[in-house]
Amino acid sequence: MENRNDILNELKQLSLFLAERKKENLFIVPENYFSSVEHNVMEKIYAESVSAELKNSSLKEIKKQEVFDVPYGYFERLPNEILQKTSRKKSQSILEGVNEYFQYSFRLTHLLAATPMLAVMILAILVLTKPADVIENDSAIAQVSNEEISNYLSENISSLDESSIVAQMDDNSISKLTSGIEQEANEYDELLIDATQVTIDDIQNL
Amino acid sequence: MTLQITDAELLMQFRTTDRREESYTILIRRYQERLYWHIRRIVINHDDANDILQNVFIKVWKSLDGFREDSQLFTWLYRIATNESITFLNSKKKRFYLPIEDVTKELKNKLTTSGNFSESKTELKLQEAILNLPEKQRIVFNLRYYDEMPYEEMSRVLGTSEGALKASFHHAVKKVEKFLLAD
Numbered sequence: 362m363e364n365r366n367d368i369l370n371e372l373k374q375l376s377l378f379l380a381e382r383k384k385e386n387l388f389i390v391p392e393n394y395f396s397s398v399e400h401n402v403m404e405k406i407y408a409e410s411v412s413a414e415l416k417n418s419s420l421k422e423i424k425k426q427e428v429f430d431v432p433y434g435y436f437e438r439l440p441n442e443i444l445q446k447t448s449r450k451k452s453q454s455i456l457e458g459v460n461e462y463f464q465y466s467f468r469l470t471h472l473l474a475a476t477p478m479l480a481v482m483i484l485a486i487l488v489l490t491k492p493a494d495v496i497e498n499d500s501a502i503a504q505v506s507n508e509e510i511s512n513y514l515s516e517n518i519s520s521l522d523e524s525s526i527v528a529q530m531d532d533n534s535i536s537k538l539t540s541g542i543e544q545e546a547n548e549y550d551e552l553l554i555d556a557t558q559v560t561i562d563d564i565q566n567l
Numbered sequence: 568m569t570l571q572i573t574d575a576e577l578l579m580q581f582r583t584t585d586r587r588e589e590s591y592t593i594l595i596r597r598y599q600e601r602l603y604w605h606i607r608r609i610v611i612n613h614d615d616a617n618d619i620l621q622n623v624f625i626k627v628w629k630s631l632d633g634f635r636e637d638s639q640l641f642t643w644l645y646r647i648a649t650n651e652s653i654t655f656l657n658s659k660k661k662r663f664y665l666p667i668e669d670v671t672k673e674l675k676n677k678l679t680t681s682g683n684f685s686e687s688k689t690e691l692k693l694q695e696a697i698l699n700l701p702e703k704q705r706i707v708f709n710l711r712y713y714d715e716m717p718y719e720e721m722s723r724v725l726g727t728s729e730g731a732l733k734a735s736f737h738h739a740v741k742k743v744e745k746f747l748l749a750d
Contacts, residue, residue, distance in 0.1 A: 372711075372712070375741070384712075386690075387687060388608075388613070398620065399592050399595040401621060403592065405625055406624075409625065
């Protein structure tokens with residue numbers, strides 16, 4: 362390969378003027394420019410590599426970092442809090458179930474218990490309010506005991522027409538009857554209230 | 568001491584160790600001045616030369632792992648710097664729809680108006696003469712006259728045959744001499 366002299370000799374042959382001319386540098390660079398190049402270049406390389414990394418990486422590759430904060434010990438307390446809430450709800454739902462059961466059974470019992478009583482009362486009303494001549498003439502009924510009438514009515518309650526029974530009653534009798542029923546209903550309601558105060562332990566012990 | 572290691576050792580260190588940045592800093596220090604002056608003579612303005620130089624080193628950083636060492640590192644760096652400088656001038660022409668004459672005019676204008684030049688009138692005259700050359704001839708003249716680059720190496724940098732480069736340099740020298748002796 363050519364050396365420096367070869368190059369100079371070639372120039373001398375082409376232009377002696379240029380070959381003998383002293384080479385000066387026309388261009389000036391800012392002071393300490395060359396000491397800053399490496400720093401500037403490395404800074405740009407770093408910035409580009411970070412940007413390229415972000416561009417190439419998908420969301421799953423970016424380090425996940427939670428930006429929200431939670432109170433101290435929140436996750437330690439959470440399981441217990443959830444358990445407490447679920448057991449309270451459970452006991453509430455059990456109580457509600459018990460309550461519904463009692464309401465339903467009490468209504469049924471109430472109805473069944475009230476039926477013979479109602480029958481007796483209706484019969485009594487009919488007998489008592491019947492004119493004397495009718496009672497006298499209805500000797501067959503007069504000979505029937507109350508117990509027998511009650512039994513009859515209990516056995517045939519389904520065939521009795523409520524409206525025809527009520528039609529035989531006057532306002533006073535109906536009022537007496539409904540007040541009796543209301544009193545009984547109130548007693549059952551009190552029982553229900555007591556039932557809602559049953560604790561979990563009580564239910565578990567049932 | 569680290570500056571004394573060869574280019575091959577530097578490349579090896581860059582590729583195989585975790586001291587990539589350290590190796591690359593040495594490489595920058597080693598070639599920054601020569602590359603800067605080469606670029607500056609093409610684009611004339613310091614700020615443009617600085618931008619191009621930094622781009623060159625960024626590109627080299629990205630491609631150094633793939634450098635096959637068929638040529639010397641120095642030649643490869645020169646080739647990248649030359650291409651970047653020509654791309655810069657071409658983009659300027661495209662951006663402002665300038666004919667080549669206007670780019671030369673602008674470069675000449677920079678020589679006289681910009682503060683980053685010495686007041687040497689003979690040197691200014693020489694630069695004007697060089698700026699009158701076609702772009703390729705100008706680069707060939709600069710590489711041969713200022714950098715004293717052998718044709719063989721220049722051929723690898725510019726991708727042109729040695730014969731074509733010789734002819735180009737001869738034409739350039741004659742034109743420059745004529746311009747300087749004209750006054």
